[in-house]
Amino acid sequence: MNTTNSVLGRTLQQLYEAYASENNNTAYLIYNDGVPTSVNYSRKYGHTKGLLLWNRVQGFWLIHSIPRFPPAPEEGYDYPPTGRRHGQSGICITFKYNQFEAIDSQLLVCNPNIYSCSIPAIFHQELVHMPQLCSRSSSSEIPDRHLTALQSARGQKFLHFAKSGSFLDDIFAAWMAQRLKTHLLTETWQRKSQELPSNCSLPYHVYNVKAIKISGHSYFSSYQDHAKWCVSQKKTKNRWTCIGDLNRSPYQAFRNGGFICTQNQHIYHAFQGLVLYYENCN
Structure with missing residues (x-):
């Protein structure tokens, strides 16, 4: 990952080239609760990590889980040690410019x-x-949550869930599973004594993934995985995959953040294949 020829390096090269050209027709916005130049993590803002780069034709939205990443444009590309310690997740989607107004509203709720x-x-x-x-001067009223439909430049449909700190509940069980009408297997950073148990109290259940398999005999525990994603349980009618910002932790109920969800079957099978086993209720 620590090379400009990597997937992330080549994607972000567009940012560094736009910055160097001082192009007034291109915009960018980079956010992370763990800033590259800081040793502390911000709890005043959302538990969100990502990057947007766009012009008046199109742009992309990178949503990821990597702390202190990416470097500011003037620094050039680098992949941080904080991204190597644990497993990470991310998704990058190209959108036409007409989708950025909806993304703009979602970012208000996420408060990055x-x-x-x-x-x-x-x-x-x-x-x-x-x-x-960007200027930290927002005075707009923030709704407790907001759901919006998005469409990629190639016509792929997405749903984006955004919650504020005033939505004091588990985003997976209380909202996403019920709205998507599917049982969800969730893979988030499960820090010991800071995790929520699997939840079967509502019509659509949420189960904690406990171990991940990459290929063959390679596997690791959720305690070693900083990724944030969920996938519909096998044999369910609605097959969703969601990638985003928040962990299944009681402390995360107080944080802003979101998830972007897709019914793309290639993505679904890729993530479903990662689940080694999950925790049933009780």
Whole structure:
């Protein structure tokens, strides 16, 4: 991962090239609750990590779980040691510009900790919240949660769930599973004594994945996995995969964050194949 020829390196090269060209037709916004130059993690803002880069034609949204990543544009590409200790997850989606107004509203709810951004005035009419978040001057009222439909540049449909700190509940059990109408297997960082148990109290259940298998005999515990994703249980009608920001922890109920979900069957089978075993209720 620590090379500009990696998947992330080549994707982010577009950011560094846009920054070097000082192009006023391109905007970017980078956020992480763990800023690359800081040893502390921010709890004032959302438990969110990601990057947006766009112009008036299209752009991409990278959502990931890697602390202190990526470096600010002036620093150039690097992959941090904090991303090597545990397993990580991410998804990068290209959107036409007409989708960025909906993304703008979702970011307001997620309240990300933005540490590098540039949003020229040509975008300010359509994108109200991102320039305010960029300058840390937002006075907009934040809803407790918001769901929006998005469509990629190639026509792939997505749902994005965003919760604020005032939605004091487990985003998986209380909202996502019930809205998607599917039992979910969740893989999030399960720190000992800080995890929520599997939940079968509502019509659609949520189960904690306890171990991941990569290939052959390679596997590891959820205690070693910093990824945040969930996938529909096998043999369920609605097959969803969601990738995002939050852990199944009682402390995360107080944090802003979100998940982007897809019914792409290639993604579903890839993530379903990672589950070695999960925790049943009781």
